[in-house]
Every structure is written in structure tokens, then in C-alpha cells.
Amino acid sequence: MEPWDYLPHLWRDAVRSLAPEHLATLEEVRFRLDRPVLCYGPNWCVPLSKMGSAVLRQQDLDELVSIIADHSLYARVEELRQAYLTLPGGHRVGIAGSAVWKEGSLATMTDIAGLNFRRARDVKGAGQTLLQTFQELGRPVQSLLVAAPPRCGKTTLLRDLARHFSENGERVTVVDERSEIAGFYRGRYGFWLGPHTDVLDGWPKAEGMMAAIRTLGPDRVVVDELGGSGDMGAVARALSAGVSVVASIHAGSYQQLERIGFSDRGSRTVGDLFDAVAIVSRRLGPGTVEELWHAGERLWRVEA
Amino acid sequence: MKLLGALLTVMAAWWLGRLMARPYRLRVTALEQGIGVLEQLRPEIAWHQRILDVAFQRASRSYSVWQPVAEILSQQIGQHESNFATAFHQALITVPGLWEKDLAVWDELGQVLGQSSAEFQIDHLQAAEAELARNLNEARSQGLKTARLTEILVSLVGVALVIVLI
Numbered sequence: 001m002e003p004w005d006y007l008p009h010l011w012r013d014a015v016r017s018l019a020p021e022h023l024a025t026l027e028e029v030r031f032r033l034d035r036p037v038l039c040y041g042p043n044w045c046v047p048l049s050k051m052g053s054a055v056l057r058q059q060d061l062d063e064l065v066s067i068i069a070d071h072s073l074y075a076r077v078e079e080l081r082q083a084y085l086t087l088p089g090g091h092r093v094g095i096a097g098s099a100v101w102k103e104g105s106l107a108t109m110t111d112i113a114g115l116n117f118r119r120a121r122d123v124k125g126a127g128q129t130l131l132q133t134f135q136e137l138g139r140p141v142q143s144l145l146v147a148a149p150p151r152c153g154k155t156t157l158l159r160d161l162a163r164h165f166s167e168n169g170e171r172v173t174v175v176d177e178r179s180e181i182a183g184f185y186r187g188r189y190g191f192w193l194g195p196h197t198d199v200l201d202g203w204p205k206a207e208g209m210m211a212a213i214r215t216l217g218p219d220r221v222v223v224d225e226l227g228g229s230g231d232m233g234a235v236a237r238a239l240s241a242g243v244s245v246v247a248s249i250h251a252g253s254y255q256q257l258e259r260i261g262f263s264d265r266g267s268r269t270v271g272d273l274f275d276a277v278a279i280v281s282r283r284l285g286p287g288t289v290e291e292l293w294h295a296g297e298r299l300w301r302v303e304a
Numbered sequence: 305m306k307l308l309g310a311l312l313t314v315m316a317a318w319w320l321g322r323l324m325a326r327p328y329r330l331r332v333t334a335l336e337q338g339i340g341v342l343e344q345l346r347p348e349i350a351w352h353q354r355i356l357d358v359a360f361q362r363a364s365r366s367y368s369v370w371q372p373v374a375e376i377l378s379q380q381i382g383q384h385e386s387n388f389a390t391a392f393h394q395a396l397i398t399v400p401g402l403w404e405k406d407l408a409v410w411d412e413l414g415q416v417l418g419q420s421s422a423e424f425q426i427d428h429l430q431a432a433e434a435e436l437a438r439n440l441n442e443a444r445s446q447g448l449k450t451a452r453l454t455e456i457l458v459s460l461v462g463v464a465l466v467i468v469l470i
Binding site: 006007008009063066067069070071072073074075077107108186 | 357385388417422424
């Protein structure tokens with residue numbers, strides 16, 4: 001099912017009545033307070049025409065949040081705290097609103113001002129092609145970092161890499177802090193990740209990686225969107241424990257990666273941790289591999 | 305024949321009395337079971353963090369009067385259309401024996417159920433439970449007294465009718 005299938009029928013029907021070429025490539029439906037609903041594709045944006053110029057009220061947004069959370073916000077507090085809600089099938093709804101702080105930490109969100117229904121993709125074979133390219137260049141991959149700006153297909157690529165390694169007999173543990181890779185929802189996986197994959201769903205990345213190494217004995221750990229120095233430290237510890245890591249990070253180029261230091265003295269960069277780095281963009285569509293790096297050396301670059 | 309007629313008249317009056325007293329007894333059952341459902345809901349929400357329709361189904365398993373409420377609620381929520389308070393109200397009106405003042409407590413709970421973190425949900429459930437317990441005490445002390453009185457009075461009317469006829 002698509003993420004918009006979980007909308008109330010008025011909105012659902014409006015989305016389904018988009019032109020076929022738009023519906024086929026629809027990536028996001030965005031609901032924003034006091035503005036019309038907009039649909040986004042790779043290189044287009046159209047308003048939901050069936051809704052006319054109707055703008056969204058606060059009540060509409062609150063009701064939408066309640067419906068997609070199955071009217072059980074208490075069970076989704078952790079997701080709300082991270083500004084998203086997961087839907088069945090691995091889809092997710094990003095939420096914009098005001099943060100509520102309690103005792104110095106983010107407790108939840110209120111005054112919802114925007115919702116982004118985003119379609120999760122499952123592209124089989126993308127990861128395999130990437131690994132084959134490294135192989136053909138004579139540099140087999142142990143630890144791989146996928147670097148890209150948002151909405152460039154990092155998670156889709158990681159998902160396929162996890163599946164590929166698992167289907168080739170490796171024991172893979174996916175640390176899925178935001179339920180994006182496995183699409184775990186109410187005890188079920190939204191995506192097939194291979195026969196040898198375990199998922200630590202909802203675990204913070206650093207703690208999840210350490211728990212995986214201690215208890216699950218993985219050959220490879222897959223983790224999405226590395227952020228703070230704690231995450232990088234956990235990657236370093238996993239690598240020193242002999243576990244390969246496949247991860248993604250927000251960065252537009254290798255040079256940007258080089259600027260992300262993580263050790264106490266800032267003497268090591270993220271690029272030092274991983275032997276292989278793929279720079280991805282959405283220039284020719286999501287998942288466009290721009291450059292491949294290995295041990296600090298650029299191996300390949302896409303033709304301009 | 306006279307004896308049989310008299311017996312039937314008294315029995316009919318007793319049955320009529322029971323029928324007239326039924327709402328009072330139903331209210332006690334609905335409130336007792338409703339409080340039981342609320343008690344079961346607490347761990348379902350606070351500990352298991354199950355979503356409301358599943359939590360309600362599990363909590364009402366041992367309470368026959370409330371089982372249909374859980375089913376209706378599940379259907380309504382499953383359609384992704386109505387808001388919870390409306391769906392909850394529509395489910396509540398199928399419970400036999402609830403009075404207006406009991407429905408008001410449940411409706412108030414329906415306005416906040418599922419809309420906050422687990423600790424606040426527990427507070428709401430406890431507040432509703434305390435309110436319903438007060439209603440139950442009243443139903444037991446005054447309602448059941450009224451029910452018994454109605455039964456006795458109507459039965460006595462039957463006896464009086466038999467005496468007059470004889």
C-alpha cells in the first residue's frame with residue numbers, strides 16, 4: 001500500500017485522482033497549515049486539484065496525526081519526539097511542529113504545522129551494482145559509507161545493500177533507529193532484508209551497534225544517517241571489533257566528509273573510518289552515484 | 305381454573321415488575337463491567353503500549369456488555385475516517401443500561417483517550433474510574449432499592465388484582 005492510502009477518503013481520493021503520469025512518480029504529499037496541499041514528484045509539484053484552493057486548518061492537521069497514529073499517541077511518543085510517524089509498508093510521515101521540552105529534553109511535539117507523507121522505495125539490485133563497480137575497479141568493499149544530501153536515496157541503497165549481504169550468507173544486523181530501513185511496524189517488517197538479517201528497531205545508533213556486537217554476533221552492521229561523534233565512536237569500535245559497517249551520512253561531497261571530525265582531538269575524519277565511500281545525488285534521479293572513493297583515492301566519477 | 309388464573313396473574317405482575325426494574329439492574333452491570341474494562345486498560349496502555357482498538361478489545365474480553373463496543377470501535381478506527389471521540393460515542397450508545405450521567409463520563413474520557421503520553425492517559429483513566437465508581441455506588445444504593453421496590457409494588461398490584469377478581 002502507498003502512504004496516501006492511510007489518509008481519510010477525501011484526501012485519498014484527491015491523491016488518486018492525480019494525472020496517471022504524476023501518480024506513477026509521486027514521491028511526497030505535503031500538508032501545511034493555512035496552505036493548500038501539494039504533491040511532489042522528481043521534477044514537478046502540483047496542488048491537489050480536487051481540493052480546490054482549500055487550505056488546511058490546525059484541526060485538520062491534528063486529526064490527520066491522530067488518524068495515522070491510530071488514535072494512540074501514547075504508543076508513538078518516541079516517534080513524535082523524533083518528528084515522524086511510521087506507516088505500514090515502511091512509509092513514513094514527517095511532522096513539523098513545536099517542540100515540547102520537559103526537564104531539559106525534548107518530550108513531544110505540539111501545534112502540528114506540517115505533514116509530509118513520503119513514499120518509501122524498495123529498489124532491488126541498486127546496492128549490488130554499486131558493489132560490483134568497486135569489484136570491477138579491483139577494490140572489494142569491507143566498510144562502506146554512502147554520503148548524500150537528503151532525498152537522494154541513501155536509505156533505499158542501504159536497504160538493498162543489507163539484503164544483498166544477507167542473501168549472500170553474511171549475518172547482518174540493521175540498527176534502525178527511525179524504522180526507515182526495515183519499515184518495522186507493529187511487529188512486522190515492511191521490507192524483506194534477507195534471511196540472515198536481525199533488526200534492532202528504534203535503538204539509538206551508538207547503543208544499537210554496541211548491543212549488536214555484544215549479543216548478535218554480526219558479520220556486518222548496517223546503520224542509517226550517522227550523526228554525532230557518539231555514532232562515529234561506535235563505528236570505530238565496531239570496526240576494531242572486526243565487524244564491517246555499512247552506513248549513510250548527510251554530505252554532498254567527499255570534501256565535506258573530510259571536514260567531519262569525530263575523535264576527541266578532531267584528528268580523525270569520517271572518511272578515515274570507511275575504506276569505501278559512495279557519493280550519491282539525485283541529479284539524474286534519486287540514487288545517482290556521482291563518485292566512488294576507496295582509501296582516500298577517487299576511483300570513479302560519473303560522466304557529466 | 306380460578307387458582308391457575310390467579311397464579312398466572314401474580315406471575316405476570318412479578319414479571320412486569322422485573323421488566324420495569326431492569327434498567328436499574330442493567331446500569332449496575334454496565335458500570336461494574338465498565339470499571340473492570342478501565343482497570344484492564346491501564347496496563348494495556350501504560351505497559352504494553354498497545355494501540356487503542358487492540359487495547360480495548362483485550363481489556364473487554366471478560367466483560368460481555370463491553371465486547372460489542374470494542375468491535376464497533378475497531379471497525380470505526382480501521383476505516384481511517386472519523387475522529388476517536390465520535391467513534392467512541394457511537395460505540396458507547398450500544399451499551400445497554402448506561403444513563404446520561406454515565407455516558408457523559410465516558411464521553412469525556414473519549415475526548416482525551418489516546419491523545420497524550422501514557423502517564424497522562426493513566427491519570428485520565430483513574431479520574432474516569434473514580435467518577436464511575438461514584439455512579440456505581442449511587443446505582444447500587446438508590447437504583448437497586450428503587451428496582452426492588454418497583455418489583456414488589458408491581459407484584460403486589462398483581463396480588464391485589466387477584467383478590468379483587470376473586
